[in-house]
Amino acid sequence: MKKLVLLTAVLCGAMAAFAQTDSTINKMDTIKIGGMIIIRRAGDNHRTHDSTIVIKRHHKDANLTTNWWIVDLGFANYNDQTDYTSAAAQQFAPGGSKDRFNLRNGKSVNVGIWIFMQKLNMVKHVVNFKYGLGLDLNNYRFDDTHVLFEKNPTKVMYSTSGNILKNKLAADYITVPALINLNFTPQRKRGFGLSAGISAGYLYSARQKLKDGGKQKIHDDFDLRQWKLSYIGELNLGLVRLYGSYAFKSMWDKGLDQTPYTVGIRFSSW
Numbered sequence: 501m502k503k504l505v506l507l508t509a510v511l512c513g514a515m516a517a518f519a520q521t522d523s524t525i526n527k528m529d530t531i532k533i534g535g536m537i538i539i540r541r542a543g544d545n546h547r548t549h550d551s552t553i554v555i556k557r558h559h560k561d562a563n564l565t566t567n568w569w570i571v572d573l574g575f576a577n578y579n580d581q582t583d584y585t586s587a588a589a590q591q592f593a594p595g596g597s598k599d600r601f602n603l604r605n606g607k608s609v610n611v612g613i614w615i616f617m618q619k620l621n622m623v624k625h626v627v628n629f630k631y632g633l634g635l636d637l638n639n640y641r642f643d644d645t646h647v648l649f650e651k652n653p654t655k656v657m658y659s660t661s662g663n664i665l666k667n668k669l670a671a672d673y674i675t676v677p678a679l680i681n682l683n684f685t686p687q688r689k690r691g692f693g694l695s696a697g698i699s700a701g702y703l704y705s706a707r708q709k710l711k712d713g714g715k716q717k718i719h720d721d722f723d724l725r726q727w728k729l730s731y732i733g734e735l736n737l738g739l740v741r742l743y744g745s746y747a748f749k750s751m752w753d754k755g756l757d758q759t760p761y762t763v764g765i766r767f768s769s770w
Contacts, residue, residue, distance in 0.1 A: 561686070563621040567769055572612030572743055574764015576638040577603055582757045592723075592755025593656035600644050600658070601758070607641035607668075610762040612743075617677075619770065625686035629679075636675040636701050636728075638760065641668040649708045651720040656755075666711035671751070673701030673728055683736075689770070695734040699745065702727060723753045734766065741766040 529540040540553055582589055584597050593600075614634030621628055645667040646659040677699040685691030703726050710716040730745040746761040 561621070561625055565619050565770070567617045567619070568615070570612070570614035570617055570632075570634070570766065570768045572610065572614070572764055572766050574610045574612075574743065574762050575605060576608045576610040576640060576760065576762050577605065578640070578751065578758040578760045580756075580758045582755075588755050592654070592752075595658055596656060596756075600647060601756075602643040604641045604643050607639075609639050610764060611637040612675075612766075613637070614677075617768070619681060626683055628681040628683060630681045630695055630697070631676070631678045633674075633676055636673040636699075636762075638671045638673075638762070639668050640671070641666070648710075649718060649720070649722045651718070651722065654720070654723045661712065664710060664712045666709070668709050669722075670705070670707050670709065671703060671724055672705040674704050675699050675701035675728075677732055679732065679734065681734075690738050691736065692738060693736045695736075697732055699730050699732045700727065701730070723755070724751055725749075725753050728760070730760075741768055 531538045531540075538553065580598050580601060582596075582598065582601075584590070584593075589596060612634060614632050616634075617630060617632030619628045619630050645664040646661070647667060648657045648659045649655075649669070650657055677697060679695040679697030681693060681695040683691060683693040685693070703721060703724055706719070706721050706724055708716075708718045708722070710718075728751065729748040731748070732745045733743065735742045742764070743766045744761070744763045747759050749759060750757045751760045752758060
């Protein structure tokens, strides 16, 4: 009988000690409800019933994100593969040559104004699909200021006037890009990755601007292609984002074989 009483006392003491230790260890309870996390922290003194309730928002990466008003600043140029000895080239640009169509690289600029871009998660936010809508604006500044565009019929002529100070051709497109994005650091807001795809642009405005003491603007499409399809790419290097494009074919419908390309910096939050 004495042994039974002693054993019972030992068991009760062990259970009390375990309960005391357990109440000291388990000072925090966590409950997740939708996008909220509710945390209950027990008081420091296990002999009291004081506790603290903390409610936190549980942030989960959205599968579809939108970036508004992205801006590109870069340079525009073209790869001139025109055979200036051909009948088509001489008919469109009589007396033309590659030197005559050389551009001033520092003055020929590309500006992209993207109304929005969206990124759709495909595989764990590492592989994404990106698309958007915006304006692709190109200014081609000629090194030889005497290149003149005539319309009805369209021809590229050479002016004998000696007082033309500036001469550029502007071509603006409404453009829809579509890219596959690889994000190598999905846990970071400004991480590292790359994108590649294509874009389709529709020519909505074209004009030649001349400065010869005054200013002249000649509005016409000058037989530029109405649609511009391009290979496009983007490189994310943390805070710096670079972009580039190269068209499928010449920017002209006839006569000249000049394939446009761009490169520059993209100002975007992702």
